[in-house]
Amino acid sequence: MLDIKFIRDHSDIVKQAVKQKFLTVNIDELLRLDSDRLKLLAETEQSRAQQNEANQKFGSALPETDRRQLLTEMGNLKTQLAVKEEHLKKIMMAWRQLMLEVPNIPDVSVPTGKTDNDNQEIKQWGTKPQFDFNPKNHIELMTTASWANLERGTKVAGFRGYFLSGPGATLAMSIWQLAWQTLITEGFTPMLVPSLLKREMFLGTGYLPQGSDDLYRTQDDSYLAGTAEVAAMGYWSDEIMPIEELPKKMVCFSPCFRREAGSHGQDTRGLIRVHEFFKVEQVILCTARHEESVKWHEELLRLSEKILQLLELPYRVVINASGDLGLGQVKKYDLEVWMPSENRYREVNSISYFHDFQSRRLNIRYRDSDGKLQFVHSLNATAAATPRLLAAIVENYQTSDGQIKIPDVLQSYIRK
RNA sequence: GGAGGGGUGGCAGAGUGGUCUAUUGCACCGGUCUUGAAAACCGGAGUCCGCCUUGUGUGGACCGUGAGUUCGAAUCUCACCCCCUCCGCCA
Numbered sequence: 001m002l003d004i005k006f007i008r009d010h011s012d013i014v015k016q017a018v019k020q021k022f023l024t025v026n027i028d029e030l031l032r033l034d035s036d037r038l039k040l041l042a043e044t045e046q047s048r049a050q051q052n053e054a055n056q057k058f059g060s061a062l063p064e065t066d067r068r069q070l071l072t073e074m075g076n077l078k079t080q081l082a083v084k085e086e087h088l089k090k091i092m093m094a095w096r097q098l099m100l101e102v103p104n105i106p107d108v109s110v111p112t113g114k115t116d117n118d119n120q121e122i123k124q125w126g127t128k129p130q131f132d133f134n135p136k137n138h139i140e141l142m143t144t145a146s147w148a149n150l151e152r153g154t155k156v157a158g159f160r161g162y163f164l165s166g167p168g169a170t171l172a173m174s175i176w177q178l179a180w181q182t183l184i185t186e187g188f189t190p191m192l193v194p195s196l197l198k199r200e201m202f203l204g205t206g207y208l209p210q211g212s213d214d215l216y217r218t219q220d221d222s223y224l225a226g227t228a229e230v231a232a233m234g235y236w237s238d239e240i241m242p243i244e245e246l247p248k249k250m251v252c253f254s255p256c257f258r259r260e261a262g263s264h265g266q267d268t269r270g271l272i273r274v275h276e277f278f279k280v281e282q283v284i285l286c287t288a289r290h291e292e293s294v295k296w297h298e299e300l301l302r303l304s305e306k307i308l309q310l311l312e313l314p315y316r317v318v319i320n321a322s323g324d325l326g327l328g329q330v331k332k333y334d335l336e337v338w339m340p341s342e343n344r345y346r347e348v349n350s351i352s353y354f355h356d357f358q359s360r361r362l363n364i365r366y367r368d369s370d371g372k373l374q375f376v377h378s379l380n381a382t383a384a385a386t387p388r389l390l391a392a393i394v395e396n397y398q399t400s401d402g403q404i405k406i407p408d409v410l411q412s413y414i415r416k
Numbered sequence: 417g418g419a420g421g422g423g424u425g426g427c428a429g430a431g432u433g434g435u436c437u438a439u440u441g442c443a444c445c446g447g448u449c450u451u452g453a454a455a456a457c458c459g460g461a462g463u464c465c466g467c468c469u470u471g472u473g474u475g476g477a478c479c480g481u482g483a484g485u486u487c488g489a490a491u492c493u494c495a496c497c498c499c500c501u502c503c504g505c506c507a
Contacts, residue, residue, distance in 0.1 A: 041466065045476040052476090055488055058434055073488035198497095241427095373463080 001361045002102050004034060017105045018324035020112055030098045037095050040088040047081045096216045100209055104357040105332040106322045115349075119334065120321070125305065128143035128313030128338050133400045135342035138391035140268040141398055142168055148271060148387070159315040160260070160275045164387060167414075171393070171406070172278070172386040174413035176253060179307050179384035185301060188251035188282065193231035195254050196222050199235035206328035206354075213261040229250035229254075229380040232283040237362040241376060246366060247296060251383065254279065261278030271387040272346065280383040285364065288356060288374040293330070297353045300381035301333050307384055310409045313396055314338040316345050328357035335382075337392040348389050351381035384416040 007014050008031065015027050034107040053394055054074050058067075111120045129135075142148035147168025153161035165173055202208040202223055207215065207230065225231060232252045241248065256279050267273035282300055286292045301317070307314050320332040332352040336345035356375035359365070365373045398406040406414060 038466070041476085045466070048477085051488075055434060058488065076487095078487065211433055251505055 001357060002104065003101055003360070004099070007031070007102065007415070008034065009373075011155075013105060014031060014102060017037075020106050021103045021325060021327070022114055022323040023101070023103055023327075025098065025101045025103070026100070029104065030095070031307075033091055033098065037088070037091050040084060040091060044081060044084045044088055047084065048075060051081070059376075077111075097209075100203065100361075101327075103325075104328045104330055104354060106325055106329075109319065110325065110331050111319060111321050112323075114323040116321065116324050118321035119318040119324060120276070121318050123311065123317040124314075125316070126312065126338070127339060128314045129396050131340065131398075135395065135398060136338040136402065138394045141321060141402065141404060142312045142391075142393050143270070144402060145404065146390070147171075147404075150269065157276070160188045160273065162271055162387065164390075167404075168387075168390065171410065172390050174292055175279065175384050175389055175393075176280055176408045177312065177388050178409060178411045179397070180251060180253065182310070183249075183251040183280070183282060183303065183383055184330050186249075188249040191228075191232065191235075191250050191252045192251045193228045195225045195231070195253050195257065197225050197230055197234065198222055200246045201225075201230050201237070201362075205233050205358050206235060206326060206361070207231045210327065213363075214259050216257050216259060216295070223253065224257035226256050226258045227380075228254035228256070228279060228281040229283055229287070229352060232281070232380075233358055233362055233364070233378060235366045236285065236376075239364060240373065241285065241364065243287070243366050245285075246376065247284055248293075250283045251388070252281045252283060256385070271391045275389065277385060277387060279385040282381045284379045284382050285359070285376045286367070286379070288377050290355070293353045293355060293377045293379060296379050297331065297333075297351065300379060304335055304351055304381050304383060308335060308337065308349075311389075311393060312409075313392055313406050320350075321395055326352070328354045330355055330357075337389070338396065339392060340395045340398075346388070346392070346393060348385060349382035351378070351379075353379040 002014065011027055018025050018027065052075065054070055054077075057070060110132050111118055113119070139148075139150065143150060145168075146166055147164065149157075149163040149165060150161075152163050153407060155161075156163075180190065196218070199208065199221060202211075202215065207226070208223075215225065218224070229252075230366075231254065232250050236248075256277050258275060260273055260275060263273060282303065284296050284298050284300065305315075305317070315335050315337045318334050318336060322336055325332055329352045332350055334347045335347045335349035335351070339346045339350060358378045359375040364376050366376055366379075368374050381384070391406060394404050397407065
């Protein structure tokens, strides 16, 4: 959510952001509603002031005739007030709805473009493996070695279901461990967070109202989170954080659920796109300065890269195009790992910052050195998501006889 | 799933229709006293929104949330959420 004052004063910038993100939010309509809202607000508040004044008189001793007259006057006032309040309530509902749809402003360094085709590559790291044979894809490699079982997966869980077993299962856990330990060493607080969450947490983080197709909802109207970020942010909602807590760096582990509603035709087999996976996620809350956000954004990029580097996986860094940004994101880097079987890079990490877009919705604040309340800035980044990352490892570490080497850095997490 | 008790400021906790500008205590900030501190005493404090003459200004809202009754609700009614105690079921 943006500050309505900012929207009023910089409607051109906001409209530009709507265009850049290829959204359809009527900012002029919002501004119209807003001025109606303020006008009605002033009127109802004036009526209430009269009401309060009359209440003072009722509290004191009053001659019976005066009391009668006042009762009649207040009865009329009540009727008028009820009409205004009803009107105000309608306007407020429409206003809130629109406010939730207003996107955050992309940073100037974000390339304008509609899809991930317009993402801008800024770096490549590592050496793509050279095979003197036709590299197999992760599905063939893993099912042959009984590291994964997709038939059982779909039998039990349905479309996009999977089992990991044997070394495949153990390796997945070792990847979590690698990310987990690496980030704890970097000063992150480890957290296991819930995934079954209240609706308001999704509104607060910007996944609702527009993303409802991508979320699983329960019969109790709670939702399954697609990332630990939702719970980690919700943890601090409606709180005033002691300034000493900032920057708050959290490393969170959780199962992640995604309906993938808009991508039924894509990656229909294998472990790249699944409904249920596990992720180690980095979340940072920092003080409300753009330079702070940028600093921690670069730091998150460094840490996410570090994990891929430890795994010695060839990858590239891209800046996401404006149309590929989420509603609240100011800027996002994706890390894409080289997939030999596809001869292309695939996204495994994304690293974003939001300024106060999320904290304003979730009401997460701190008191600055002047004693003023400020909304914190928030950022988050993937550290390691399995099984997608596992699939990348398997493909890059395959040998000519269909075996899979274990990355050196994971050896210590594995018994044999 | 059943029964009961609760939710009031940073914390504790009073308030059962108007005199509430929410009692009081603790913690906090300022002052008096003191060489300094403590104690004592005096005083002050919240958040959000609006308005203008931008001030030590002014109006409104905030007692879990939302509706309702009323001229008027922390207080009465209803629904929901959350917490506690006990019972049942279960990992």
